[in-house]
Amino acid sequence: MIGLIGGLLxxxxxxxxxxxxxxxxxLAQFERRGKPQWLDxxxxxxxxxxxxxxxxxxxxxxxxxxxxxxxxxxxVQSSQDAVLAPDVLVLDDRGGFVAHHRFDAFSARxxxxxxxxxxxxxxxxxxxLLLQPDPQWLSRTDxxxxxxxxxAVGVIGPAVVAFNHGVExxxxxxxxxxxxxxxxxxxxxxxxxxxxxx
Amino acid sequence: xxxxxxxxxxxxxxxxxxxxxxxxxxxxxRQAAAVSDITVLPxxxxxxxxxxxxxxGNHFGLIGLAIVESNRVPKRNWLRDALTxxxxxxxxxxxxxxxxxxxxxxxxxxxxxxxxxxKSSQVKRHINGQRKRxxxxxxxxxxxxNFGFVGYAAAGTGDNAPYRPTxxxxxxxxxxxxxxxxxxxxxxxxxxxxxxxxxxxxEPDPAYFYPDFDALEAxxxxxxxxxxxAVEAVAVELARQL
Numbered sequence: 409m410i411g412l413i414g415g416l417l418x419x420x421x422x423x424x425x426x427x428x429x430x431x432x433x434x435l436a437q438f439e440r441r442g443k444p445q446w447l448d449x450x451x452x453x454x455x456x457x458x459x460x461x462x463x464x465x466x467x468x469x470x471x472x473x474x475x476x477x478x479x480x481x482x483x484v485q486s487s488q489d490a491v492l493a494p495d496v497l498v499l500d501d502r503g504g505f506v507a508h509h510r511f512d513a514f515s516a517r518x519x520x521x522x523x524x525x526x527x528x529x530x531x532x533x534x535x536x537l538l539l540q541p542d543p544q545w546l547s548r549t550d551x552x553x554x555x556x557x558x559x560a561v562g563v564i565g566p567a568v569v570a571f572n573h574g575v576e577x578x579x580x581x582x583x584x585x586x587x588x589x590x591x592x593x594x595x596x597x598x599x600x601x602x603x604x605x606x
Numbered sequence: 607x608x609x610x611x612x613x614x615x616x617x618x619x620x621x622x623x624x625x626x627x628x629x630x631x632x633x634x635x636r637q638a639a640a641v642s643d644i645t646v647l648p649x650x651x652x653x654x655x656x657x658x659x660x661x662x663g664n665h666f667g668l669i670g671l672a673i674v675e676s677n678r679v680p681k682r683n684w685l686r687d688a689l690t691x692x693x694x695x696x697x698x699x700x701x702x703x704x705x706x707x708x709x710x711x712x713x714x715x716x717x718x719x720x721x722x723x724x725k726s727s728q729v730k731r732h733i734n735g736q737r738k739r740x741x742x743x744x745x746x747x748x749x750x751x752n753f754g755f756v757g758y759a760a761a762g763t764g765d766n767a768p769y770r771p772t773x774x775x776x777x778x779x780x781x782x783x784x785x786x787x788x789x790x791x792x793x794x795x796x797x798x799x800x801x802x803x804x805x806x807x808x809e810p811d812p813a814y815f816y817p818d819f820d821a822l823e824a825x826x827x828x829x830x831x832x833x834x835x836a837v838e839a840v841a842v843e844l845a846r847q848l
Contacts, residue, residue: 477635477638479633479635515846515847516806516807516808516809517804517805517806517807518797518804518805518807520804522804524633526635526637526638528635528637528638530637531637550809551809551812552809553770553796553798553809554797554798555761555762555767555798555799555800556761557660557800570665571665572662572664572665573662573763573764574658574659574660574760574761574762574763575761575762575764575766575767576760576762576766576767576768576798596635596638599638599639599781599786599787599788
């Protein structure tokens, strides 16, 4: 149903003819009063029409002028049953291709999936990230298993005691175009290798 | 008196903070580090284990603990025997899988014998198995990788907490002189332990699911297959992170 509504919206919305024609989301929007902020993908997304005529919902993130080397983290938040599965295109300041990462490149980390990218002095300097739902993940579902601990407090005679009880929580998650995301960057501190004398 | 109570309170807080310290996650910047030859240091001694996380019996003092252990140990021993009878060695399986997965990514691994240290090894390590004083190696970098847990674990004692193949792996890539951390990660296969922070999580294969020990005992071949799959999965994931 959501896919159908999204398709209808795309059909009637004017689509950007190239990634840089989308309204960019500046990095500052992922932070409020020093705290990281999650943004809702469907709320931020615009319609993008590729040269082959295909349309997609996409978000353009403006990284600004990064100080290189830099570490860039792209995270998507898992809700109870849905995970945003983005495909990430890294673009330079003219919209030229720098790198492409499918959702397979993300790592599951508890409640988030994270992709870490590095911008090194030897690389083309990244300026924008274009996030679109990864079509290979759109209809996929996974079973997620987590151990959960419940603590019960009781009174035995004069003593107050706590008991831990563990259960397994299983959830079925579906990957798609809904969910929240955030992008953050930090300067990367070069790490000396101190190679052995040969 | 007030000062003493404050000191005690501070000590308790520090102690609890240490217990809850999250594992460090440092991604590897491969392009910035010209690493191709890696020495893999001998792993901390590890054995196949079986456990129930949050077993309520643990709350009944030494007697409760003794009852829990007297129930657990024979089951764990059965699991070890079942895997040994099927020629399964988790350390060798990990060595083979990690070597293959990293060679596919154009690394060359040099395993320092023995691949796993003896139980009586005197090497000083942190609680997660990582060496306190790594030495110098002749390759580009050194990998300190250790099992935190390997075996079967259940999240609780109830029917809704089945045994699944479970692995906790801690890995750290260090410079040749052991002074610089290039990469650090914890990888969990089946997230039943309350590991804080954001370790990498691999979901267990739903095919290997045993509601109780009787079910586990009835399928020893499958149990070995499940263990093999879990250890390979963490090796492949570690290679992917590098």
